[in-house]
Amino acid sequence: MTELTSLTIAEAREKLTAKEFTSVELTQAYLNAIEAANQVFNAYIAVTPEKALDMAKTSDKRRAGGAAGALEGIPLGIKDLFATHDVHTQACSHILDGFKPKYESTVTQNLWDDGAVMLGKLNMDEFAMGSSNETSHYGAVVNPWKAQGSNQQLVPGGSSGGSAAAVAAHLCAAATATDTGGSIRQPGAFTGTVGIKPTYGRCSRWGTVAFASSLDQAGPIARDVRDAAIMLKSMASVDAKDTTSVDLPVPDYEAALGQSLKGMRIGIPKEYRVDGMPDEIEKLWSQGIAWLKDAGAEIVDITLPHTKYALPAYYIVAPAEASSNLARYDGVRYGLRVDGKDIADMYEKTRAAGFGTEVKRRIMIGTYVLSAGYYDAYYLQAQKVRTLIKRDFELVFDAGVDAILTPATPSSAFGIADQDLAADPVKMYLNDIFTVTVNMAGLPGIAVPAGLDAKGLPLGLQLIGKPFEEETLFKTAYVIEQAAGRFTPSKWW
Amino acid sequence: MSVDLATVKRVARLARIAVTEDEANRMVGELNGILGFVEQLSEVDVTGIEPMTSVTPMTMRKRRDEVTDGDKAADVVANAPVTDHDFFLVPKVVE
Numbered sequence: 001m002t003e004l005t006s007l008t009i010a011e012a013r014e015k016l017t018a019k020e021f022t023s024v025e026l027t028q029a030y031l032n033a034i035e036a037a038n039q040v041f042n043a044y045i046a047v048t049p050e051k052a053l054d055m056a057k058t059s060d061k062r063r064a065g066g067a068a069g070a071l072e073g074i075p076l077g078i079k080d081l082f083a084t085h086d087v088h089t090q091a092c093s094h095i096l097d098g099f100k101p102k103y104e105s106t107v108t109q110n111l112w113d114d115g116a117v118m119l120g121k122l123n124m125d126e127f128a129m130g131s132s133n134e135t136s137h138y139g140a141v142v143n144p145w146k147a148q149g150s151n152q153q154l155v156p157g158g159s160s161g162g163s164a165a166a167v168a169a170h171l172c173a174a175a176t177a178t179d180t181g182g183s184i185r186q187p188g189a190f191t192g193t194v195g196i197k198p199t200y201g202r203c204s205r206w207g208t209v210a211f212a213s214s215l216d217q218a219g220p221i222a223r224d225v226r227d228a229a230i231m232l233k234s235m236a237s238v239d240a241k242d243t244t245s246v247d248l249p250v251p252d253y254e255a256a257l258g259q260s261l262k263g264m265r266i267g268i269p270k271e272y273r274v275d276g277m278p279d280e281i282e283k284l285w286s287q288g289i290a291w292l293k294d295a296g297a298e299i300v301d302i303t304l305p306h307t308k309y310a311l312p313a314y315y316i317v318a319p320a321e322a323s324s325n326l327a328r329y330d331g332v333r334y335g336l337r338v339d340g341k342d343i344a345d346m347y348e349k350t351r352a353a354g355f356g357t358e359v360k361r362r363i364m365i366g367t368y369v370l371s372a373g374y375y376d377a378y379y380l381q382a383q384k385v386r387t388l389i390k391r392d393f394e395l396v397f398d399a400g401v402d403a404i405l406t407p408a409t410p411s412s413a414f415g416i417a418d419q420d421l422a423a424d425p426v427k428m429y430l431n432d433i434f435t436v437t438v439n440m441a442g443l444p445g446i447a448v449p450a451g452l453d454a455k456g457l458p459l460g461l462q463l464i465g466k467p468f469e470e471e472t473l474f475k476t477a478y479v480i481e482q483a484a485g486r487f488t489p490s491k492w493w
Numbered sequence: 494m495s496v497d498l499a500t501v502k503r504v505a506r507l508a509r510i511a512v513t514e515d516e517a518n519r520m521v522g523e524l525n526g527i528l529g530f531v532e533q534l535s536e537v538d539v540t541g542i543e544p545m546t547s548v549t550p551m552t553m554r555k556r557r558d559e560v561t562d563g564d565k566a567a568d569v570v571a572n573a574p575v576t577d578h579d580f581f582l583v584p585k586v587v588e
Contacts, residue, residue, distance in 0.1 A: 382531075385537050
């Protein structure tokens with residue numbers, strides 16, 4: 001018999017329906033896998049075995065009663081950014097020490113309403129600020145992929161590093177994740193998994209710890225395109241508790257898979273051909289173009305002239321919003337408190353002890369660019385540039401382009417504790433160069449594995465779509481997946 | 494534009510983060526690195542361009558102004574470090 005943990009959601013769904021096994025059996029298989037391997041990867045920072053088995057039992061009962069939901073009995077991992085009732089929720093920060101919310105995020109509630117089972121909470125960069133999962137208070141996550149002939153530990157990307165590693169190592173069927181500048185798509189690309197950041201407003205942000213509210217979006221990381229489509233269908237909803245959630249029906253994304261690309265126009269933006277990009281990425285991109293052409297799509301060269309300004313504008317807008325959002329962590333209502341000689345001293349000591357280096361750095365930048373005398377030069381200028389970045393995309397879509405194909409990342413996964421990256425924060429930020437434009441414009445973007453580099457590490461391609469046209473991304477990514485195949489790390493753990 | 498040690502300390506104060514002399518010195522270099530990187534935005538011509546206020550064009554949904562939730566004082570204070578009778582306790586603010 002195949003290992004239960006090797007099944008995709010679609011496969012498990014079929015076998016659960018056929019009563020080949022129960023959700024309790026499937027859940028136990030995942031709990032065993034976590035027990036055996038989590039110490040290697042550090043992907044879960046809290047495992048909830050009792051809750052998981054309880055949920056699985058209830059799910060099996062529901063199924064027996066003939067009321068199976070779309071994710072009935074499927075065991076999932078949840079990024080630590082999502083509030084889960086009475087369960088560890090700290091955004092992997094020390095400042096939320098001991099926080100167990102008395103409420104459930106809308107996204108996770110949607111999953112439970114559809115019958116899914118929670119295995120535990122997944123590691124991430126502190127407050128989702130990072131591209132390597134190394135800023136987590138709970139330490140780095142190890143990528144299940146290793147370069148051929150090397151024993152070096154690699155990062156799984158970030159900020160959703162625990163989600164990506166757990167999915168790639170089969171420690172959950174799929175995981176929730178969030179993406180503010182690339183935090184779903186870059187870890188997806190680094191681990192050979194599929195990650196989609198939907199259009200801003202597609203998933204409710206209620207109960208998701210806020211980083212940069214105009215950029216944050218939840219989405220899934222899954223083993224293949226079909227599983228990502230199944231997950232997003234359940235995660236997305238309109239929500240009265242989030243006024244930026246959009247009141248549009250959630251389509252059946254899975255139905256888009258297998259649809260023809262004939263007559264579609266795919267744009268290739270010249271600005272994404274950056275200096276120093278490895279030949280392998282260039283080759284992967286050309287390969288992707290060839291696959292889509294073979295599938296009947298028309299390829300057109302396009303220009304998105306403000307692309308190079310997206311990352312600098314992001315590093316004003318995101319820290320500015322973060323400095324405001326993170327003002328709530330003051331040692332009064334939840335989490336850590338360090339006593340001081342007066343209230344201001346208590347605030348300052350609590351925040352000094354509770355926030356990590358990268359989070360402090362971003363709060364400082366955000367506070368500076370919003371401070372009197374600098375607001376116009378930095379924040380206002382960045383928001384105007386953001387308008388221009390969005391307009392670039394609108395012009396291209398208005399000219400008849402249906403989706404845009406780009407590389408997902410400028411490199412494959414790098415080593416844990418990389419000296420170059422540790423010495424220069426800006427260098428780490430450049431990881432998001434291809435993904436951040438999508439957040440700035442509020443568009444949907446999907447990263448799909450497309451090949452391996454010479455070291456045997458996965459590389460991904462990114463598709464960018466029009467607002468709320470996730471179906472186009474799923475059907476196009478599916479064509480790439482059919483051509484490229486799927487990528488699973490060989491098991492060394 | 495760049496920051497000096499005094500500015501870093503002032504910003505840390507505004508952000509309510511205690512910093513040591515060493516940390517402040519290190520932040521001067523790091524913040525200037527980031528500010529140097531974002532400096533390139535000043536070369537973009539933004540004449541007549543409106544700053545983005547909403548990433549998707551939408552009218553904010555409004556709801557009736559009525560009570561829809563409440564009576565959860567115990568839940569609200571459940572995670573607070575120090576409480577007393579459903580109040581958050583803080584160091585004395587008024588003499």
